[in-house]
């Protein structure tokens with residue numbers, strides 16, 4: 001098997017992976033491995049923006065309060081402090097590395113999103129924030145003397161030897177497996193797992209690989225029951241679904257049901273800008289009662305095209321003119337708050353393995369993520385991961401050859417399995433959960449684990465991630481943030497001290 005040795009290995013080319021690589025680039029050789037094209041990530045798809053207290057009348061303290069409140073008593077206050085305090089300097093760093101945030105005259109143009117008490121969302125080209133940031137970072141990275149980006153290369157597993165992570169094993173189309181070994185350590189920045197749900201805004205690459213690999217390697221995961229469902233995906237069946245950013249409601253658009261009722265007033269005092277879980281469940285209830293739901297953005301009128309060019313284009317592709325028509329919307333799996341347990345420097349419980357971005361659980365999101373805090377989390381904690389990891393002494397990379405099953409490549413069969421997993425998860429561990437539904441889901445996932453050949457690596461990663469989410473959801477017998485149990489609908493104060501560690 002081919003072996004390559006470097007100082008640092010970073011898995012993933014979203015904001016977390018790119019920022020980590022650039023921050024490590026001054027300390028040694030970095031190899032970034034990513035399973036598709038370099039820009040294929042949820043980071044690239046991000047629309048609304050990135051939160052930071054940079055506006056007049058705003059402060060890290062206000063940002064902190066909004067984050068903690070939205071996380072429903074489950075955030076780690078120390079992580080949140082780091083996030084909000086480092087946010088303004090992180091915006092300066094992103095700007096230095098080429099991101100051109102939108103401006104209004106000599107000030108930042110700041111948008112408003114749900115649960116934020118003030119306007120604090122920086123954005124790029126209106127609703128193309130993720131593309132703006134990741135393209136700038138990729139440009140910084142290209143030609144960097146210390147960083148090599150290897151695309152279309154899937155990391156299949158971590159290599160653990162004598163109690164530490166030494167590297168990774170990859171598989172890719174056409175070539176055999178390759179072993180990459182790291183003198184300092186490995187950073188997982190593989191993003192989320194939305195693809196395990198039937199309806200999702202997440203990119204096709206988001207199959208939960210990082211969670212599954214960390215679990216197989218023996219690292220701890222935490223808070224996996226907390227999945228965020230975005231209230232407003234465009235209600236057109238496609239995978240991934242098109243997101244209609246919360247910033248659209250921030251600009252005054254409102255939700256209406258097919259009877260023309262502004263129904264959010266019945267569900268929350270903050271109406272259309274209530275926390276995401278509340279809005280998602282409200283829409284779900286309306287739909288369960290047989291009423292379709294729409295976003296009425298006519299108040300934005302002809303400004304829509306300029307402010308939200310990307311969403312506008314997608315709507316037009318489906319024959320909807322947001323300036324005059326109602327936009328049909330539906331909730332979809334969007335983000336996972338739980339993940340690989342890390343400390344304040346991204347260290348996991350497995351020595352020499354770090355995690356950063358959506359795959360990590362730093363504790364900043366608690367039971368529910370505040371809008372636009374996830375790009376920020378990736379960018380902030382990447383700097384801390386790099387600072388810690390670069391101080392490590394070299395480890396031995398003399399490891400025995402790992403055994404690995406050969407990859408199954410039948411895309412059609414793979415797609416059939418994936419569809420089945422997605423439907424099980426949507427039914428059993430979606431917006432509203434019950435113990436009966438979860439138990440059924442868990443037993444169906446077990447059956448599939450026995451049925452699907454081990455060479456379908458992504459399917460097995462999806463199954464492991466699904467199992468962790470459902471077991472954690474079954475364990476938490478209350479409702480909190482993104483986790484709603486129909487059989488335990490109350491938020492119970494004692495559960496705010498409890499975390500499910502896998």
Ligand SMILES: Cc1cc2nc3c(=O)[nH]c(=O)nc-3n(C[C@H](O)[C@H](O)[C@H](O)COP(=O)(O)OP(=O)(O)OC[C@H]3O[C@@H](n4cnc5c(N)ncnc54)[C@H](O)[C@@H]3O)c2cc1C
Nearest residue numbers: 012013014016035042043048049155191357358372374375
């Ligand atoms: C449509 C959409 C809009 C969003 N809008 C916003 C927003 O406005 N603001 C905000 O803060 N957040 C937003 N989010 C959430 C946010 O985009 C993500 O949480 C964040 O970008 C995650 O960054 P990441 O670097 O951790 O992961 P990602 O950006 O998802 O990157 C993961 C990378 O890992 C790679 N990878 C995965 N598995 C493997 C493997 N086995 N081997 C090799 N490579 C692998 C992928 O190919 C990818 O390059 C949005 C999400 C979506 C889906």
